[in-house]
Amino acid sequence: MGKIIAVANQKGGVGKTTTCINLCCALTQAGKKVLLCDMDPQGNCTSGMGVDKNRAEPNVYNVLIDGTPAKSALIETKYGSVLPSNKILSGAGVELVTMDSREYILKKALEPLRKEYDYIFIDCPPSLEMLTLNALCACDTVFIPVQCEYFALEGLSDLMTTIRMVKKKLNPEIDIEGVLLTMFDSRTNFSSQVAAEVKKYFKKKVYNVVIPRNIRLSEAPSHGKPAVVYDRSSRGARAYTELASEIIRKNR
Numbered sequence: 001m002g003k004i005i006a007v008a009n010q011k012g013g014v015g016k017t018t019t020c021i022n023l024c025c026a027l028t029q030a031g032k033k034v035l036l037c038d039m040d041p042q043g044n045c046t047s048g049m050g051v052d053k054n055r056a057e058p059n060v061y062n063v064l065i066d067g068t069p070a071k072s073a074l075i076e077t078k079y080g081s082v083l084p085s086n087k088i089l090s091g092a093g094v095e096l097v098t099m100d101s102r103e104y105i106l107k108k109a110l111e112p113l114r115k116e117y118d119y120i121f122i123d124c125p126p127s128l129e130m131l132t133l134n135a136l137c138a139c140d141t142v143f144i145p146v147q148c149e150y151f152a153l154e155g156l157s158d159l160m161t162t163i164r165m166v167k168k169k170l171n172p173e174i175d176i177e178g179v180l181l182t183m184f185d186s187r188t189n190f191s192s193q194v195a196a197e198v199k200k201y202f203k204k205k206v207y208n209v210v211i212p213r214n215i216r217l218s219e220a221p222s223h224g225k226p227a228v229v230y231d232r233s234s235r236g237a238r239a240y241t242e243l244a245s246e247i248i249r250k251n252r
Contacts, residue, residue: 002033002117003251004110005177006139010162011155012126014147015182018217018227020123021048022237025079025226026244032118035074037110038085039135040125041092046084049077050224056084063109064092064134070109079226081117093130102130103170107138128162136166141177145211146198148184148191153198176202178250180243182211209243212236 007016017040024036038045038060043053056075060083062068075082096102110120121143122135136142142163146152167174179202185191199206211217214236220227228237 002035002114002120003141004114004120004122004139005141005143006122006124006132006135007143007145008124008132008135008159009144009146009152009155010126010128010132010159011147011152014152015145015180015211016126017044017048017123018221019143019145019180019182019211019240020045020121021079021221022217022226022228022240023244023247024049024119024121025228026241027119027247028080029228029241030244030248032248033116034080035083035113035117035120036080037083037106037120037122039089039106039131040085040123041087041090041131042125043084043086043089044221045123046082046086047224048221048226049079049082051075051077051082051084053084053086056086059084059086059088061085061089061092064089064105065095070113079229089131096130096134103133103137106134110138128158133166133170136163136174137171139171140173141175143177143180145180145182146194147182148194150190150194153194156198156201176205178247179206180209180211181206183213184210185213207243207246209239209246211239211243214239 024034027034046053058068058073124132216231216234217227217236220230
């Protein structure tokens with residue numbers, strides 16, 4: 001049975017989408033069967049995997065609101081399978097509120113796909129609303145990217161409160177998959193201080209691999225490719241390849 005992992009942090013700009021794209025591709029290159037479910041209306045994961053998000057139909061909106069089987073909305077790429085998203089998903093949060101068992105709609109949609117994949121990653125929007133709540137109810141674990149800056153630490157407490165609430169009331173099996181330090185700048189003392197604080201709180205849940213600030217990670221999406229394909233020798237690409245290996249070891 002495949003493992004469903006929600007990549008979440010309500011603070012924007014921490015590297016959620018970059019992590020989803022490159023981690024999915026690196027795991028695929030390592031021989032794993034991977035699905036990336038794009039739950040962000042911006043659809044950046046979709047385009048970053050080389051899919052035209054404006055033409056992606058059916059997509060995750062149709063799965064959530066119209067009951068379209070998730071399998072019929074999948075798009076296969078060289079980097080892994082994609083359940084695409086685009087701006088039409090922005091209205092789904094409001095529409096879900098009136099639906100029965102609204103928190104579990106994504107869970108029911110993804111459950112039939114578990115046996116076909118080793119990993120299913122869900123890219124959450126940068127907020128703690130209905131789309132993110134669906135992801136947290138659907139997942140086994142939560143993967144948390146944390147930018148090595150002060151404000152990223154502030155947002156972590158809100159996310160942990162939400163996860164505790166979900167565990168208590170909606171998804172008792174949910175756990176932390178791991179915490180990834182992103183945009184680490186070795187030239188500054190502050191990056192090291194933030195890293196130390198995160199490790200103090202999350203202890204062994206923090207990955208050994210740290211993602212550095214790297215221009216290739218920013219350039220790759222404009223070419224519709226993961227950085228691990230666009231420039232696999234770059235520092236950022238090598239870090240995500242090492243992260244994939246670390247995740248495989250921890251999930252044996």
